[in-house]
Amino acid sequence: MNKKKIYPQWFVIIPLIIYAMFFLFPSLLGVFYSFTDWSSRTALNGLHFVGLDNYIEIFTSNKNYGSGIFNTFRFTIISNVVKLIPAFFIAVMLKGGLKGKGAYRTILYLPSILPFVIIGLVFKSIFNYNTGLLNTALEAIGLGFLKQKWLSDLGVVWTSIFGVDAWRGIGYVMTIFLAGLNSIPQDYYEAAEIDGANFWHKLRYVTLPMMKGSIMINLVFGVTYGLKVFDIIYVLTNGGPGHATEVITTYAFQLYSNGQYGMSTALNSILLVITAIIGIFIVKFMSRKETE
Amino acid sequence: MNKKTVSALLVTAMTASLVAGCGSSNAATDTAATSAAPAAAATSEAPAATTEAAAEATSEAAAATTETSTDGNIVISEVENNGQFEGQELSILVSAGWMDNRYDATISRFEDTYGCTVDLQTIPADQYSDILQSDLANGTCPDIFWIQSNPFAIDSVIVDPENYCIDFTGADWQNVMPEARQASCMSGDKLYGLQIWHNSPEYVMVYNKTMFDEMGLEVPTTYDEFLSVCDKISAEGITPWFVPGADGWQHQLSFFQIGGVYEENQPGLYDALNNNTATFADNEKMIEVLNEYKELSDKGYLGEDWIGTDSTNMSNEFGDRTCAMAMANSSYIKQIQEDTGTTDEFGMFLIPLGDNDTYPTNPAGPTMFGYKGTEHEDLVKAFFEFVCTPDSLQEILDNSPSYTNLDVNVDIQQNWLPEEEEFMATVDKTKMATSVLQTGTKYTNDYWMDFGADMVSFCQGTMEANDVLKNMDTNRAEDAKTAGDTAWK
Structure with a gap:
């Protein structure tokens, strides 16, 4: 009966063409251009065609693009740790019978709808050493040494x-x-309680296994966000002080400019390869878990 | 009322509001057009121009006339109005800060004179370059565009002026600009741009003269004297030299504005840098200057957190007497006094790093170009002529609160500040021959921000002074390679 309602396979052709034209083709073209001396001239x-010259330059130049690659990985790992773990526990807390949980959820989610430019302006002001809210507040409460x-x-x-980044992203992850x-x-928790499970037991043996799907989604989103991070760095430090917070995308932006x-x-292209490898790994891992 | 009737009413109301919206817009345009039309008619006494008449008028637009007064000043007259530009629109792409309000009155008179409209597209400074490059590459550039020009910028920023710029060679207004500025408007022997900019001392040390007098301090002329002045000011709990490092573009001025001292130390250095027979790296004087800068940073003389401080609060710091000096233009003195109401007196002296005693001569500045792909080439040319008339130049200067003069060979009323006159009197005229490093050497200015970031890294101890200079060499070589510069082959 359902057979009649299923769309024919050729329906996929149009989206596939659009996808290939606007995503695959530009990506491949980008890889092609990375082997050329494409410039404003x-x-x-x-x-x-310059072969691997551009890649050799990236890994041998005294401009230290390597630190940009390292910082990208660092951001990807740490930003996910500081968002996912707190967000998980906040979600568990807000799922329970906390009073006013609706208001908390809204408050936590609100920062994620703010544009990065606004966040940059606000936090640059808050972080100002002499006149910023943070240092002024610390001094006001007698914690000037901080x-x-x-x-x-x-x-x-x-x-x-x-x-x-955590302030902005935790609400979304949560x-x-x-x-x-x-x-x-809810039956699973009730059954576990009958078996004498405490909070941690329920978390370990019921919540976590049942949450694999959402953990994976957050992980995939978080990793891809981390690898292509640009906005938050650009608006807060623009890769500085000096080159201390440069990531792959800030270097790519400067070169393009x-x-x-x-x-x-x-x-x-290096970023594309890294993202693809990690993406394939995560998807394979997820598929394996789903099969299990 | 049933649902259908309500829906029909709502749709009617929405359509009406949409039409009303369009109507008001048209009305506004009409009003503008009618207000402009009588003015145009009054000027030219011409009947409404038909396309044919306009075409005829264009060919007859024998354009402006030029006179040279007895004192060598140029007098440009505007293009005669025969209604040839009636109803046309002139679009201008400019970065914020380059035209501001100072051109408003002139643009308004231009519109009134020729019955045309001007669409001014002002873009935030940090996005301007990308937008311009994209417009040029896509062939969607407005009729007039601006760049921050210098003697090498046309070839490195516009890249292909023959393809993108209207050739103004032989234009009457060329000599409105002093010869030094013309170099920033030409590529080869062709004239492409018009640079109307001021000639005030730029990015020298502005200091609180009253505070110096109270502390018994003399204006320093060497680095050692400067260090000693900073010691004394710092001891009073005042920031000696306010440096807004977070702006990213200001702190490196202290290195580049003293280009004359590098050239003096190694005569022929500029030529050698431009011919690729010398490098920034291993230049002893440059390393010395970077080390001096780091010493000031390490001692806290640039402010407790100069790397994280921007210039937003700079005039207040002067007004509150929490800082004593900063690198700024002469016009900044007026701004401090207006912003803060301080009664303190201010003065200027040369940046003393590297014992510099040379003046930061800089023929660079925002420059406007006509886009070759424009459909209104004659209108563009008329605008350039119009801007160069004495009336327009005077108007531009009078509407520029931050300028005290315009660097033009036209007899207009300049408003030099007493502080500027006093400072210029202290400068040895023989020390004004070399231009600043960023505009006197090829491909240097293009890596301004990179050099600034490297300087910060050096001050934070994550880079060596010579590596900062090496990076500049690497970047310049990259640009030269891109430009196909034979000196780098």
Whole structure:
């Protein structure tokens, strides 16, 4: 009976063409350009194949693109840890009988709808060493010794970025966790309680196994977001102080602005390869778990 | 009322509001057009132009006339109005801060004179370059566009001026600009741009003269004297030199504005840098200057958190007497006094890093170009002529609160500040020959922000001074390679 309602397979052709035209083709074209000397002068000088020159330049240049790649990984790992774990526990808390949980959910979710530009402006003001809200507040409550150069001290700047990123992202992650939690039948918890399970037992043997789907979704979103991070860094530090918080995308942006399009696409291609490898790994891992 | 009737009424109301919206817009345009039309008619006494008449008029637009007064000043007259531009629209793409309000009155008179409209597209500074490059590449550039030009910028920023720019060679207004500025408007022997900019001392040390007098401090002329002044000011709990490092573009001025001292230390350096027979790396004077800057940073003389501080609060810092000096333009003195109402007096002296005693001569500035693909080439040319008339230049200066003069060979009323005159009197005229490093050497200015970031890394101890300079060499070489510069082959 359902057979009649299923759309024919050729319906997929149009989206497939659009996908190939606007996603696959530009991506492949980008990879192709990374092997050329494409630049702002190409219209005059022509486009030339340069082999692996751009890639060799990236890994041997004294401009230290390597630190940008390292920082990208660092951001991906730490930003996910500082968002996923707290968001999970907040979701568990807000799923329970907490008074005013609707208001908490809204408050936590609100930052994620703010544009990055606004977040950048607000937090740059808050983090200002002399006049910022944070240092002023610390001084006002007698904690002046905790004052920091939040965006200019090499030892603190990443903490500030992770803090702002977590502030913005926790609500979104929490919402996905909440959806996952709500799909767990209450009977499982009741059965576990009858068996004498405490909070941690229920968390370990009921909640976590049942939440695999939403954990994976958050992980995939978080990892892809982390690898292509740009906005939050750009608006808060623009890769600074010096080059301390440069990531792959900020370097790619600078190269593109300087008219070195070939080099820029080479950096982006490296990012594409990294994302693809990690993406394939996660998808395979997820498929395996689903089969199990 | 049933649902259908309500729906029908709602749809009617929505359609009506939509039409009303369009109507009001048209009405506004009409009003503008009618207000402009009488003015145009009054100027030209011409009947409404038909397409044919306009075409005829265009060919007859024998354009502006030029006179040279006895004192060598140029007098440009506007293009005669025969109704040839009636109803046309001139679009201008400009970065914020380059035209501001100072061109408003002139643009308004231009519209009134020729019965045309001007669409001014002002883009935030940090996005401007990307938008311009994309417009040029896509062939969607407005009729007039601006760049921050210098003697090398046309070839490195516009890249292909023959393809993108109207050739103004032989234009009457060329000599409105002093010769030094013309170099920033030409590529080869062709004239492409018009640069109307001021000639005030730019990015020298502005200091609180009253505070210096109270502390018994003399204006420093060497780095050691400067260090000693900073010691004394710092001891009073005042930031000696306010540096807004978070802006990303200001702190490196202290290195580049003293280009004359590098050239003096190694005569022929600029030529050698432009011919690729010298490098920034291993230049002893440059390393010395970077080390001096780091010493000031390490001692806290640039402010407790100069790397994280931007210039938003700079004039207040002066007004509150929490800082004593900063790198700024002469016009900034007026701004401090207006912003804060301080009665303190201010003065200027040369940046003393590297014992510099040379003046930061800089023929660079925002420059406007006509887009070759425009459909209104004659209108563009008329605008350039119009801007160069004495009336327009005077108007532009009078509407620029932050300018005290315009660097033009036209007899207009300049408003030099007493502080500027006093400062200029202290400068040895023989020390004004070399331009600043960023505009005197090829491909340097393009990596302004990168160099600034490297300087910060150096001050934070994550880079060596010579590596900062090496990076500049690498970047310049990259640009030269892209430009196909034979000196780098």
